[in-house]
Amino acid sequence: MATISFPSASVNVSTPRVASLVAAAAKGEESAWNALVDRFGGLVWAVARSHRLSDADAADVCQTTWLRLAEHVSRLREPELVGPWLATTARREALRVLRRASRVDALPDDGDWADASLPAPEAGLVDAERRTALWTAFAALSERCQTLLRALLADPEPRYEQVSAVLGIPVGSIGPTRARCLEELRRSRDIARISLGATDSP
Amino acid sequence: MTRNDDAELLAELRDLLEAVDAVPEAVLNAARGSYTWRTIDAELAQLAYDSAVDFDLAGVRSGTAGRLITFETDAVTIELDVEPAQGGYRVVGQLAPPQEAGVAIRHSRGMTPVGADALGRFSAEGIAPGPLGVRCELADGSVVVTDWLTL
Numbered sequence: 001m002a003t004i005s006f007p008s009a010s011v012n013v014s015t016p017r018v019a020s021l022v023a024a025a026a027k028g029e030e031s032a033w034n035a036l037v038d039r040f041g042g043l044v045w046a047v048a049r050s051h052r053l054s055d056a057d058a059a060d061v062c063q064t065t066w067l068r069l070a071e072h073v074s075r076l077r078e079p080e081l082v083g084p085w086l087a088t089t090a091r092r093e094a095l096r097v098l099r100r101a102s103r104v105d106a107l108p109d110d111g112d113w114a115d116a117s118l119p120a121p122e123a124g125l126v127d128a129e130r131r132t133a134l135w136t137a138f139a140a141l142s143e144r145c146q147t148l149l150r151a152l153l154a155d156p157e158p159r160y161e162q163v164s165a166v167l168g169i170p171v172g173s174i175g176p177t178r179a180r181c182l183e184e185l186r187r188s189r190d191i192a193r194i195s196l197g198a199t200d201s202p
Numbered sequence: 203m204t205r206n207d208d209a210e211l212l213a214e215l216r217d218l219l220e221a222v223d224a225v226p227e228a229v230l231n232a233a234r235g236s237y238t239w240r241t242i243d244a245e246l247a248q249l250a251y252d253s254a255v256d257f258d259l260a261g262v263r264s265g266t267a268g269r270l271i272t273f274e275t276d277a278v279t280i281e282l283d284v285e286p287a288q289g290g291y292r293v294v295g296q297l298a299p300p301q302e303a304g305v306a307i308r309h310s311r312g313m314t315p316v317g318a319d320a321l322g323r324f325s326a327e328g329i330a331p332g333p334l335g336v337r338c339e340l341a342d343g344s345v346v347v348t349d350w351l352t353l
Contacts, residue, residue: 030237033234038230062232063229063233071240071246071347131218153219
């Protein structure tokens with residue numbers, strides 16, 4: 001199982017690398033741009049989906065966010081903070097999409113992402129029930145907790161500033177909030193497991 | 203709960219999110235393709251007002267049928283009035299101060315050149331929902347591009 005990095009408030013080793021990717025992309029290096037997409041593409045998607053946007057709306061938010069970066073990549077005041085910049089931009093666009101008047105197509109678009117695509121059964125029935133229990137528990141979490149956990153998991157080396165930008169909470173609140181959210185998730189999951197019959201006992 | 207328990211739960215959740223809601227490859231490809239839209243040596247007009255999200259001075263969100271969007275640089279203001287219509291959005295624009303200019307509506311499917319007349323007016327039809335921006339080439343040859351926003 002790959003390790004999870006807890007967010008670091010201190011400068012981490014990859015910070016210079018992110019800043020140099022931005023500098024290279026600003027100079028016209030497409031490979032540097034693609035590396036930024038690889039690194040932060042999941043985070044931007046997670047921010048969009050955290051606002052319960054449908055696939056189509058989330059895709060629009062992502063594209064707008066990256067198009068904005070294309071224009072701003074040579075103008076960022078703090079290149080090493082491109083992660084928080086992307087997270088903030090995605091959040092603003094997601095809120096814009098949520099608040100605007102109805103779209104041209106006016107089709108019902110309830111964005112019911114939580115109901116869709118539960119994981120397919122894997123090796124054993126027990127596995128599928130455990131995953132369903134976790135998914136059910138996650139979907140039942142407050143939007144704040146879901147957003148926090150997605151923001152933490154969507155980037156291999158999340159910075160506190162990114163999570164702070166996504167949630168609009170101070171950096172110092174992230175640790176305690178994370179602990180509370182995980183406790184809630186664990187409790188919900190345990191309950192869901194019992195009702196699904198997916199407990200640890202053989 | 204111990205830090206290990208938390209790490210294990212997070213790892214399980216990460217695997218699950220990857221399985222059910224990973225970023226689609228099409229979205230990543232669109233992100234990669236966004237790079238070709240960047241302009242060099244253009245002035246960037248920031249979004250100053252969007253009636254869909256901003257409140258007017260009376261504290262009430264604009265009740266007009268159209269959506270009003272304003273971008274600004276020091277030298278020029280670009281106003282858009284966007285209305286849903288058959289086959290896409292109708293965009294009616296105004297440059298201030300009024301001036302003739304080469305205008306193009308930038309959207310996810312490409313660029314639609316429209317041109318602003320001597321009074322700085324321009325319009326376009328059938329604009330698809332999604333990312334939207336405007337590019338203006340002014341009489342002195344300078345180029346202004348607006349920030350993108352999601353229509």
